[in-house]
Amino acid sequence: MSVMAVQKEQIVEHVKNHVVDGHIGEDFECLNCGYNLRTLAVEGDCPECGMGVKVSLRKDLLRDASPAWLMMIVRGLKLLRLGVILAFPMLYIGVVVGTVGFFHLLQKQSGREEPTKDRNLRLAAQGLLSIGAMGFIGVMVSIGWAVFAMERGMFTEVPYFDVLFLGVHAVYLLGVLLAWRNVRVLGERIPDDKLINGCKRVTWEWIGAAGGILGIGLLANIGNVIYTQYGHYNWLYAPVLMGFVCLILLWLWWRTVKFCGIVIESVGEVIRP
Numbered sequence: 351m352s353v354m355a356v357q358k359e360q361i362v363e364h365v366k367n368h369v370v371d372g373h374i375g376e377d378f379e380c381l382n383c384g385y386n387l388r389t390l391a392v393e394g395d396c397p398e399c400g401m402g403v404k405v406s407l408r409k410d411l412l413r414d415a416s417p418a419w420l421m422m423i424v425r426g427l428k429l430l431r432l433g434v435i436l437a438f439p440m441l442y443i444g445v446v447v448g449t450v451g452f453f454h455l456l457q458k459q460s461g462r463e464e465p466t467k468d469r470n471l472r473l474a475a476q477g478l479l480s481i482g483a484m485g486f487i488g489v490m491v492s493i494g495w496a497v498f499a500m501e502r503g504m505f506t507e508v509p510y511f512d513v514l515f516l517g518v519h520a521v522y523l524l525g526v527l528l529a530w531r532n533v534r535v536l537g538e539r540i541p542d543d544k545l546i547n548g549c550k551r552v553t554w555e556w557i558g559a560a561g562g563i564l565g566i567g568l569l570a571n572i573g574n575v576i577y578t579q580y581g582h583y584n585w586l587y588a589p590v591l592m593g594f595v596c597l598i599l600l601w602l603w604w605r606t607v608k609f610c611g612i613v614i615e616s617v618g619e620v621i622r623p
C-alpha cells in the first residue's frame with residue numbers, strides 16, 4: 351500500500367459520520383435490499399440479505415481487489431481514452447475502441463459481493479453499449495444504402511434514417527451515462543473525492559451536450575419550416591448551426607479526454623506498489 355493511498359484515505363460523502371466505534375450510528379440503507387443497517391457492526395452482514403455491511407459503506411476497497419482485475423480496469427481506461435481521442439478524427443473507429451474500453455471497465459470483479467443495483471446498472475450499461483455499437487454499424491450500412499437508393503431514384507426521402515440515427519445515439523448515450531456511474535462506484539471504493547466529483551461532472555457534461563445538440567436540431571427544424579412556409583432562407587443558417595454542434599462536440603471531447611486522465615491517475619495509484 352503506497353503512502354499516497356494512505357494520505358488519500360477520506361470518507362466518501364454519503365457515508366460521512368455514519369460510523370461510530372465500528373458501528374453504524376445513523377439510519378443507513380443496505381445497498382442491496384434497503385434494510386436499515388443502523389446499530390450494526392461495520393464488519394457484519396446485513397441480516398436481511400446477507401451482504402456485507404462494508405459493501406454498503408463502499409469500504410470493500412479497490413486496493414483489496416485482485417491485481418489482475420485492477421490491471422484490466424486500467425487497461426480499459428487507457429483504451430477508453432484512446433477511443434475518445436480517436437473519435438475526433440476518426441469518429442466511429444474511435445467509438446469502437448472506446449466501447450472495447452468500456453467493456454473492460456464493466457467486467458465483474460470475481461468474488462466481490464455486488465449490490466443488486468450496482469449489478470443491474472452495470473449489466474444495463476453493457477447491454478445499451480452493445481445495442482448502440484451494433485446500431486452504429488446499422489447507421490453506416492443505412493448511409494450506404496440510402497446513397498445507393500437515391501442514386502437510382504428509388505426514394506426521395508429516407509425518414510427512417512433520422513429515427514435510426516437518433517435512436518442509436520440515444521441508446522449509446524444512456525449506456526455511457528451508466529458506465530460513468532460504474533466508474534463513480536470505483537471512485538467511492540478508493541475512496542477519491544476528486545474522482546467521484548469528476549464522475550458527477552462528466553455525467554452532467556454529457557447530458558448538457560446532448561441537450562445542446564438537440565436544441566440546435568430543433569432550431570434547424572424551425573429554420574426549415576420558415577424556409578418552406580415563407581421561402582426565405584439565409585444560407586448562413588446551416589453552417590452557423592453546424593458550427594455550434596462542432597463546438598459542443600469539441601468541448602465534450604476535450605472534457606472527456608481530461609476526465610479519462612483523472613480516472614487513469616486515480617485508479618493507477620491504487621495498483622502502484
Ligand SMILES: [Zn+2]
Binds near residue numbers: 380383396397401
Ligand atoms: Zn441487505
